[in-house]
Amino acid sequence: MKNSINILMVISVLLSFIASNAQTKNFKSASVKIYGNCAMCGKAIEKAGNLSNEANVDWNKDTKMAIISFDSLATSKEEIVKRIALAGYDNDIFFAPDDTYANLPECCQYERAKKDAHNRQMHKMIMTGDHMQHGAIAQENQNKNTLAAVLEHYFSVKDALVNTDGSLASNKAEILLNSVSGVEMDKLPMEVHMAWMKVLQDLKQDIGNIMATKNADKQRVYFKSLSKNMFEVIKVSKSETPVYYQFCPMADGGKGGSWLSLEEVIKNPYYGSQMLSCGKIVETIK
Template sequence: MNLFYKIAIPVFMLVSSYANAQLKNTQTEIVTVYGSCDMCKKTIEKAATEKKISEAVWDKDSQKLTLTYDTTKTTADALLKKVAYAGYDNEKYLAPSEAYNKLPGCCKYERPAETTANKDNHEGHETLAAENSGQSNTILKDVYRSYFTLKDALVKSDGSAAAKAASELEKTLKAVPMDKMQHAAHMVWMKSLPVLREDAEHIAETNDIKHQRDHFVTLSDALYNVAKAFTTGETIYYQHCPMYNNGKGANWLSLGKEIKNPYYGNKMLSCGNTVETLK
């Protein structure tokens, strides 16, 4: 057994046992990430670590990153993409040149993929380009479908149908292919996802229409932030009710321009206005 594995296996077991105590539905992988110093270690681990989602430990000598993550919330592919955007080549993604060039001098590791012009060096890697202006919303089509079904149920003041739609929304949130997201859009998604999950869960576990509507407020705010980060294939209207929540107001997303208020239903069906159109 070589020296790396004599060292790596105990470290792997220690990290895994700690991370597994903090995370749920865990999977652990050891992958190659290139770097050169302790500052690299800090940056790499920060890029791949998300509270209650993933833990990461990078070893400078072996150039190995131990990833432990909740498989229902992220993937190794998505985490390695974040590492690449931070400037570090790895076994899956090559960092954008502009990200690598921004690294401090001490962090300018020798890039294995650039040591030769042989194209075989790039086999199995994807070079990440600079971000485009928008990410396609098609990968979220099922999320939107479930959301709009939920919204329609609240318009009808149907707590049972709303709970069923929210349960379906929970499933679609888990099925989103995060590895297909561009970096900027993925960051927005990961920030919004915990709120979306929590509110969908609360709405799904009750038929109390008031409780459901209260959580629909923050659910809609979170989904709006997501919609702003992704280009849409169809027109979505961002609408506002000025009276809900003791006059503080509340928003929602709709496929139709006509106001159908999900916070009051038939009591004040047309109360509200369109404040923004997303395309």
């Protein structure tokens, strides 16, 4: 018995070592120059670049150099420094958007490297996805179509709840989750990229919760949060066809609940046939 316990302990230690060693091999380090002035800049730079279990940024205000450690299977140096640029800080790879830089606190407005007209145009292309080459334009259209697919599958979940079909809503949520997971957010235009990053984890959590039950009433609780976050993305990314943001004041015990729809006609996903037409359009996105 004692020998068996000892063997199990040895196996456990070996497995832990193997897992730790594999994770260590995935992690890489890189040095990048990032422009900033003060400790406040450092906090903003590190906050923008850090991502739990994926990336860590350590910036030195004297040298302007950042040591970036990251899981190469989960992210890349380019993705990390792009987030930092989008927060307002120029670096060796990306320039920050001019308006974002202008909104930094005065003490954080570092001296920017001179950029000629060509470089500014190239910066615009890099940060917004506004590429001139046909292949790049095709890629941008593909990314837009990816978000269109996400929206389409969201509508499938919504329609299932309109019909109070919890089983169908669970199935459609699984398809929606696959669509959300398939979005390559580093290839999205700047504003959409930022909006998507902010809501991605909440989207996945709410969709997963809808998948996990076939009770329509429970699904509607998560659908309320899901709809709010979908709205935050769609109002930035826009849509080829009008999308209506609708609201029912009676949902969630009188707290109210919103949803997105392709139709102007109200079809309430929170009550279904009980109060199908309860609600109104509060915003049209186009």
